[in-house]
Amino acid sequence: MGSKIAKIFLDDAGSFLGRGKGCLIVKDRKGKVEEYPLFENKIGEVQIKIGNSVSSGALATCAFWEIDVLILTQRGHPVAVLKSLDDDSHVKRVCQCEAVKNCKAVEIAKKLIV
Numbered sequence: 001m002g003s004k005i006a007k008i009f010l011d012d013a014g015s016f017l018g019r020g021k022g023c024l025i026v027k028d029r030k031g032k033v034e035e036y037p038l039f040e041n042k043i044g045e046v047q048i049k050i051g052n053s054v055s056s057g058a059l060a061t062c063a064f065w066e067i068d069v070l071i072l073t074q075r076g077h078p079v080a081v082l083k084s085l086d087d088d089s090h091v092k093r094v095c096q097c098e099a100v101k102n103c104k105a106v107e108i109a110k111k112l113i114v
Contacts (some may be wrong), residue, residue, distance in 0.1 A: 004041065004042055004044030004045075004067075005042055006036065006042045006044060007043070007045045007046070007047060008026060008036060008043060008046040008047070009047050010026065010046075010047065010048045010052040011047075012028060012029065012052075013049075013051030014028065014029030014051065015028045015029065015052045016052065016055075017053070017054045017055065018055045018057065018058050019061045022037060022038055023035045023037045024036045024043065024046075024062075043065070044067065044068070045068045045069075045070060046068070046069045048072065049076065050071075050073055051074060054069075059082060063082065063083070063085070066084045066086065068081060068083055069081065
């Protein structure tokens with residue numbers, strides 16, 4: 001399997017992300033349609049700025065194919081991320097945050113210094 005290198009950007013307001021047979025479909029407000037085949041497994045991320053539309057089927061397809069979906073403000077600041085339930089990359093970050101909350105990280109750091 002090759003690396004996931006392609007990104008889909010919905011930058012201009014009025015674009016739509018949907019799904020077709022074996023692909024994701026992007027339609028812009030002028031009617032131009034682009035297809036992104038899923039079976040090539042090259043789509044790594046979808047970035048959607050506010051002002052665009054996405055079908056729930058396209059979101060489910062992204063989750064199934066482990067394609068991250070990043071929601072951005074109009075100025076391009078990220079506000080949300082949709083990841084597959086099978087993606088456990090966030091688990092380490094949660095453990096780190098929990099260690100800081102219950103002071104275990106401080107205890108470990110003190111022991112390392114001593």
